[in-house]
Amino acid sequence: MSSSAAPTVEDELVHEFGPLLRVYKSGRIERPLMLPPVEPGLDPSTGVESKDVDLGVYSARLYLPPAAATAGAKLPVIFYTHGGGFVAESAKSPNYHRFLNDLTSACPALGVSVDYRLAPEHPLPAAYDDCLAALGWVLSAADPWISAHGDLARVFIAGDSAGGNICHHIAIQPDVARLKGAVLIHPWFWGSEAVGEETRDPAGHARGAGLWMFACPGTSGADDPRMNPMALDAPGLETLACEKVMVCTAEGDFLRWRGRAYSEALTAARGSAGEQEVELLETEGEGHVFYLFKPDCDKTKEMLDRIVAFVNAA
Template identity: 70%
Template sequence: MASLNSAFPFPVPRPADPADEVVREFGPLLRIYKSGRVERPLVAPPVGPGHDAATGVHSRDVDLGACSVRLYLPQAAVAADGAGKLPVVVYVHGGGFVAESAASPGYHLFLNRLAAAGPALGVSVDYRLAPEHPLPAGYDDCLAALKWALSAADPWVAAHGDLGRVFVAGDSAGANICHHLAMHPDVRGHAAATADGTAPGRAPLKGAVLIHPWFWGSEAVGEEPRDPAFRAMGAGLWFFACPGTSDMDDPRMNPMAPGAPGLGALACERVMVCAAEGDFLRWRGRAYAEAVAAARGGALEDAGGGVELLETMGEGHVFYLFKPDCDKAKEMLAKMVAFITAP
């Protein structure tokens, strides 16, 4: 910061404040200062809920205590007045566990469009972020939000949500959390009830959509670089966000690690994985899709076990948030809608 002195009509530099020294930095996502100040340079100012004129979707925020959710109700549900219930999509935003929110402009735009295109009832989770709230806080918040949605405690969910068609969806770190949710014993033990209150024993989640999932591991898969230094660098933000982790083969970061819970336990009928050609996580997403299909006794090429893989050529990590109007973003949204609305 500079000051002005009447004798010297030009800025006079002040001595540098040692507290403004940057001590940790993770690209454009997060910057930590010596004073303890946390800066998230990439995050745009939040936008509020309300009526979206472009899609006709209504949204509102619900406080759940430690976290909150933003609900999205399409015009189709309002017009039907509860006559036909909609699939419920519990969406978990990305941002490396340290950035973004349900109120970030890119996510708000995407959820409005997803809710309208489905149509579907959206439940976008605003979970606590590291480093202020290290993991597992984010995992815990998203589990609480999913259980809240499954309870139909909110009037929008009760009136318009089909609890036999609940999906979890998320991108990057959010996709990682979605895997965690689908593997959690509390979710696996939640039986979806029929209209007469009986439990049919089917999977509590109709499906999971993992967009450019952030998984990693000590051993490379596919065409990932095998250099140990690169692998350690790829896990740096994970160690920072989850200081209690064992290593990069922690099952929360590497669901295919030796000793990790079997992927056959995923509490969902169908799985869709999205990957992008220019994303360094591309091979990890493909390997995960292949592993889930194999755990279900099928092959990915044959849509084994209800597993689909969408690979977008010529694009990078979470491109649909940065270029929401490009043709490939529209294609990805259409494929996601088809997955959610399939019988």
């Protein structure tokens, strides 16, 4: 007859945030959704070549589409920041690797996907700092792929969920270089007051910022301007360092209303003509970051086509 050892105090679960993160009293950390990383190299489906560049405490995965070899001019640069609530996921995830291959091939564009440090081992602002430093590295054209093939007058920042939040944080910095555009996909913003059809239940609404409070222990709360760009003390949205912005939301995403409110506030602050363009894409019948898990569905293709058009518009 077999028996198993009784659980110890060290096995006690002290923090759990859905499937993203579990932290035990012993200090053990689990990230159930994270898949084994994939290696860079030639993608047979798209012909995109990728490589990893070690940049110290963080790294970047670069993507070079086959068009780079034949294009008569340099390609736009898409600087991508992955999601995962600041506590999970990676640029080396098979889902993100597939998406970057597809996106850079379709544009075509040179891609840079940042593998920034994660909380709780590295609490915020570590992720923000890494991504800002990585953008500076891109703009320095220190890598031969970037110097040979990247058009640094056409740099787009893009990201999903927490990565969308990072994109806003980058673009709102007063000293960041002027960017051609930003694509925020299902961005993770929140606030103390509900917007749209968000829950009005105080306890339920407060849970929307629980992971943020954990990942950023020095935060002032849900209305920290890094989490709520529409907070009273947040920098004015008219200062966003982008010629144009695209915001993507999904009908089944609890962040939908926050993304829509951000788009509306940005439009009001910047105007909607010429270089002040703000575009909103709302996907019906899908949930948060659906395109990562359903890369071949029609709605993913529609979203990809819209992003490609946004990048390639004059």
